[in-house]
Amino acid sequence: MKIVTVIGARPQFIKAAALSRVLRQQKGVQEILVHTGQHYDDNMSEIFFEQMEISWPDYHLGIVADTHGAQTGRMLEAIEAVLITEKPDRALVYGDTNSTLAGALAASKLHISVAHVEAGLRSFNMRMPEEINRIVTDRLSDILFCPTGTAVKNLQNEGFAGFKQVKIVKSGDVMQDAAIYYASKEQMPELPAGGVAIEKEFGLVTLHRAENTDVPQRLSDIFMALAEISLELPLLMPVHPRTRQKLDSAGVDLGMSSFAPDKFCLIDPVGYLEMVFLLQRCSLVMTDSGGLQKEAFFFGKPCVTLRDETEWVELVGSGFNMLAGSNKERIIEAVGRMKNVVVTDEDGMYGAGKAADCIVGALLGQLTHAKAQRR
Numbered sequence: 001m002k003i004v005t006v007i008g009a010r011p012q013f014i015k016a017a018a019l020s021r022v023l024r025q026q027k028g029v030q031e032i033l034v035h036t037g038q039h040y041d042d043n044m045s046e047i048f049f050e051q052m053e054i055s056w057p058d059y060h061l062g063i064v065a066d067t068h069g070a071q072t073g074r075m076l077e078a079i080e081a082v083l084i085t086e087k088p089d090r091a092l093v094y095g096d097t098n099s100t101l102a103g104a105l106a107a108s109k110l111h112i113s114v115a116h117v118e119a120g121l122r123s124f125n126m127r128m129p130e131e132i133n134r135i136v137t138d139r140l141s142d143i144l145f146c147p148t149g150t151a152v153k154n155l156q157n158e159g160f161a162g163f164k165q166v167k168i169v170k171s172g173d174v175m176q177d178a179a180i181y182y183a184s185k186e187q188m189p190e191l192p193a194g195g196v197a198i199e200k201e202f203g204l205v206t207l208h209r210a211e212n213t214d215v216p217q218r219l220s221d222i223f224m225a226l227a228e229i230s231l232e233l234p235l236l237m238p239v240h241p242r243t244r245q246k247l248d249s250a251g252v253d254l255g256m257s258s259f260a261p262d263k264f265c266l267i268d269p270v271g272y273l274e275m276v277f278l279l280q281r282c283s284l285v286m287t288d289s290g291g292l293q294k295e296a297f298f299f300g301k302p303c304v305t306l307r308d309e310t311e312w313v314e315l316v317g318s319g320f321n322m323l324a325g326s327n328k329e330r331i332i333e334a335v336g337r338m339k340n341v342v343v344t345d346e347d348g349m350y351g352a353g354k355a356a357d358c359i360v361g362a363l364l365g366q367l368t369h370a371k372a373q374r375r
Contacts, residue, residue, distance in 0.1 A: 002030045003363070004088040004107075006079060008038030008099030011175070011291035014272060015094045015117060017052040018177035022356040024055075026364060032086050036075050036099040037062040051273045052182070068098060068129055075102035083110050090115055090363070093141075096134035096290075108140040115363060117174065119144035120151030121290075121311035128211065130290075142166055143366055145359050147173035147350055148314055167366060171358040172351015175291060179298035180353040182276055189238075189274035195265035196234040203233050203335070204282040204301075206289050208240035212306060218326035219246060222306055225331035226286075230264040233339065235286075236278065238270045284339050286331075293321055294350065302341040304334045314349055 003023070007016050016033070023031055035057035049056055061078045065071035079102055083091065091107035093100045094117045104114045119138050123131050138144060138155065142165055146152045152170050160166055196202050205226060212218050226235055239247075270278070275295070279285070285296035288306040293315060296303040303321040315321035320343045324334040351358070 001028055001364070002032065002086065002088040003090050003092050004032045004034060004083060004086055004112075005092040006034045006036065006099055006103030007094060008036035008075075009095070009097045010272070011289075012094040012097065012099070013049070013052060013054065014178045014291070015174045017054050018174040018181065019092075019117065019356045019359060020054060021181075022360045023363075026360065029364070032059070032082075032088065033057045034059045034079060034082055034103070035061065036079070036102070037064060038071070038075075038097060038099050051185075051187070051271050052178075072098045072102050075099060076106050079103050079106040080110065083107060083112060088112060092117065092363075093137060094118060096121070096130040096137070098129070098133065100137050101133040104137040104140040113143070114141040115143045115145065116141040117145045117171075117359060118147055118151075120146040120148075120153075120155045120168075122151075122154045123309045123311050125309055143362065144168050145171040145355075145362070147171065147355070150313055167362070169358065169362050171362070172348075172353075172355035173294065174355045174359065175294055176298050176350045177353050177356045179276070179295060182273060183280065183299075185273055186277040186280060187271070187273040188277050189267070189270045191236075191267065192261065192265065195261045195267070196236045197262065198236070198278070198281050201233065201283045202281075203229070203235045203284040203286055203339075204278050205235050205237040205285075206240060206287045206292055207237070207306060208242050209288040209307065210242075211308075212288055212326060213243050213246040215326075221326045221328045222331065225328040227264060228328070228332055229335050233284065233335065234262060235264050236282070237264070237266050238268065238275070238278075239266050240269060284335065286335070297321070297343060297345070298350075300343045300345075302338040302343055304331065304338050306331065318349070 005016060007013060020031060023029060059082050063074045065074060083106055090113045091103055092115045093103040107114045116137050121134055125131055152168055155168055160168060279295055279299040282301060285301050285303045290311055293303050293305055293312050297315055297320055304324050305321055306324060308325045322334045322338050324331040
């Protein structure tokens with residue numbers, strides 16, 4: 001039984017680490033790992049394979065492009081060639097990136113079954129490339145692994161329950177599996193002397209989405225809010241390559257010379273185990289990352305989301321996450337309200353670390369059934 005797994009971005013490495021560890025324990029199962037190269041910075045890509053004990057990719061496509069169309073098109077062509085060579089029983093894709101879409105599209109056109117991990121998420125904002133990717137990927141997949149009940153309801157509302165060839169599974173979230181497994185393997189990142197004291201209270205910040213980085217006014221407003229917040233709560237910010245490029249092009253001083261480094265400290269991107277180290281020690285997370293919103297919850301930290309909407313509505317509904325958008329006053333208010341929130345997971349909202357077992361069981365059961373039907 002052969003499965004081709006397509007990944008290309010940081011959250012997918014984390015998800016694949018949790019699932020592949022269980023998948024590769026199964027007898028008679030061969031997983032072929034394809035890395036598209038969507039994240040090409042070492043700290044955003046290669047270091048994750050080393051830290052997270054993931055087998056080095058069988059195929060590294062190294063595809064980098066400036067536009068969504070060019071990137072997705074090149075991935076589609078390259079992944080198709082891999083699938084033709086490997087002839088797998090199933091393609092496995094994660095999340096909502098261009099790699100996800102290209103993998104699902106290439107497989108479906110070759111009549112290879114597609115499984116989508118993290119299916120059913122919706123922001124209901126079609127201006128987001130991720131929303132387009134996840135909707136199309138869901139429609140191309142025949143087994144949909146939903147991390148939450150809300151994701152299942154989204155698919156049911158869109159009519160998926162009526163598709164006889166589609167199986168919907170509420171699996172929980174493999175990112176929580178990963179958080180539990182790697183919590184004890186944390187690594188301290190390299191931090192500049194005189195920067196934020198991580199043994200004291202501090203906020204952890206990330207920012208990378210195009211809706212924030214590509215709009216100068218939003219980017220400026222967010223950084224103005226961060227600067228003011230840092231006077232009361234020191235902030236540590238690993239700078240995503242995309243954000244660094246946009247700050248450079250906008251002429252923003254990355255040295256942050258107008259701020260004391262012990263109050264607002266920008267550092268290079270960190271690996272997953274370093275991020276786990278910071279998550280376990282920070283008092284608050286501020287981010288526009290979907291994955292980090294959940295990781296904040298997994299490690300018991302309140303979150304302020306620098307977006308106008310989120311796919312993780314359960315966290316907002318539970319009071320553990322607050323949407324702040326890019327408005328300066330709203331961000332400052334949200335931090336003030338959230339910094340003392342106590343985060344708990346009494347109901348096992350995301351599967352309590354059992355998602356990978358659920359997914360592998362369903363995958364192998366469906367594959368066995370499909371092979372029996374073909375005989």
